[in-house]
Amino acid sequence: MPNLKDIRIRINSVKTTRQVTSAMKMVSAAKFKKAQDDISYIRPYVDRLAGMIYKLSGSLEEGFELEWSEVREPNKVLIVPVSSNRGLCGGFNANVIKEVEKLCKKDFKMQNMKGNVDIIAIGKQVQKILKSRGYNVVKDYNDLYSDTSFEEVINVAQEMMEGFVSKKYDKVVLVYNEYKNAAVQFIRAEQFLPMALPTEEENTATNATDYIIEPDVPTFIKRVIPDALKTMFYRVILESLASEHGARMTSMHKATDNATDMLSELQLQYNKARQGAITTEILEIVGGAEALQK
Template identity: 45%
Template sequence: MASLKEVRNRIVSVNSTQQITKAMKMVAAAKLRRAQDNIIQMRPYAQKLNEMLLTVSAGSESSVDSPLKAVRPVERVLIVVVTSDRGLCGAFNTNIIKATLQLIENKYAAQAKKGQVEIFTIGKKGAESFARRGFKVHGQFTDTYSRLSFVTVKEAAEEIMKGYTNGTFDAVELVFNEFKNVATQIIHTDPYLPIVAEDTASSAKKPEVNYSFEPTEEEILTELIPKSLKIQLYRAVLESNASEQGARMTAMDKATENAQELLKELKLIYNRTRQAAITTEILEIVGGAEALKN
C-alpha cells in the first residue's frame, strides 16, 4: 500500500491537471464560438460561388481552355492534408492521417509504390506524421491557425495550382474534417484538381437558358476558376479549425471527468490509509500501556 505522502502528492498532481483541463476546455469553447461563426458565414458564399461556376460553365457555348481543367493520366499525385498545429484534441489528427493512408492504399497504391505520391500539409501535426512515415512532404504551412486569414490560405492554394499547371502533379486530393457539431467531425476526401465538368446526366434535367456574358466568357471563367479553388481550400481550413476546437473541447471535458473520478478513488485510498495508520498507532499505544502495567 502506498504511503500517505505518496497518495497526497498524487492528489495534488491530479487536482492541478484537472484545473489545467478545465481552463483548456474554456479556451477551446471561446475559440469554437468564433470558428463556428466564421464557417457559418463562409459556407453560403462558397456554395454560391461553386454554383455560379457550374452555371456559367453549363451555359457557355464554347469550352474555355484552362490548365486547371486539363485531365492527364495520373502518374504523380499530391494530397493536401489539413490537420492542426497542436495536439490534445483526441483522435482529430489521427483520423485524418488514417483517412489519408486509406485513400493512398485504395486509390493511389500504384503511384505510392513508385514514390510518386507527395503530401502537402496545412498544420504541423500532419507534416510531422507523414515525414516520420517516409512520405515526401511537398509543402507545409505551419502556424496557419495563429494567423488564420484568406490571404494566408490563398498562398497555399496558389502554390498547389502552380504545381498542377506546370505538370508537377496530375491529380490533387483534399482531405479535411468538416465541422458538424462539438462531438462530431465528418472526414472528407474530395478531388481538388483537375476541375471536372458537371455530370451530363444531371445537367440534362436543367432547362436550357441562353446567357449573355459581360465581360467575355473566357474572362469570367479565367477569373472564377482560381477564385473558386482558393475559396474551396479556405473553407476546408475553416471547417478544420472549428472541428479542432470542438474535438479539443470534448477531449478536455472527458479528461476533466476522468480526473474527477481519479480524485475520488485517491481520496478514498488516502482515507483508508490514514485510518489504517491511526489504528496502528492506537494499537501500539495500547500495547505499550499494557506492557508498562505488566
C-alpha cells in the same frame, strides 16, 4: 497499499492536471466560438458560388476547354492533409494521418510505389508523423495557423493551382476534418483539382437562364473559377480549425471529468489509509499500555 505521502503526491498531481485541462477547455471554447461563426458565414457563400459555377458550366458549348478541370491520367499526385500544430485534441490528427495512409496504400498505391505522391503538410502533427513513416513530405505550411487570414491561405491554394496547370501534378486531393458540431467531425478526402464539372448528361438538365452574364459565360467562368477555388480552400482551412477547437474542447472536458473522478477515488483511498493508520496507532498504544500494566 501505498502510504499517505504517496497518495497525497498523486492527489496534488491530479489537481494540477485538472487545472491545466480545465484552462485548455476554456481557451478552446473561446476559439471555437469564433471558428464556428466563421464557418456559418462562409458555408452559404461557398455553396452558392459552387452551385452557380456548376450551373453555368452546364450551359457551355461542347469542346470548351478549362485548364482547372482538365482530367489527366493521375501519374503524379499531390495530397494536402490539414491537421493542427498541437495535440490533445482526441482523434483529430490521427484520423487525418489514417486517411492519408489509406490514399497512399490503396487509391494511389502504384503512384506511391513509384515515388509519385507528394505531400504538402499543413500542421506540425501530420508533418512529423508522415515524415517519420517515410512519406514524401515536400513542404509544410505550419505557420499558417499563426495568421489564418484569407491572404495567407490563398497563397497555398495558388501554389497547388500552379502545380496542376503546369502539369507538375495531375491530381490534387485535400484531407481534412469537416465540422459538424463540437463533438463530431467527419474526415474528408476531397478532390480539389481537377475541378469537377457537369457531365454531358447533366449539361442537358442545367441552364444559365437565372443569370445575366457579361460579356459572356466562357469569359466569366475563366475569370471566376481561380477565385472560387481559393475561396473553397479557405473554407477547408476554416472547417479544420473549427473541428480542431471543438475536438480539443471536448477532449479537455472529458479529461477534466476523468481527473475529478480520479480525485474522488484518491480521496477515498487516502481517507481509508489514514483511518487504517490511526487504527494501527491506537492498537499500538493500547497494546503498549496493557504490556506496562502486566
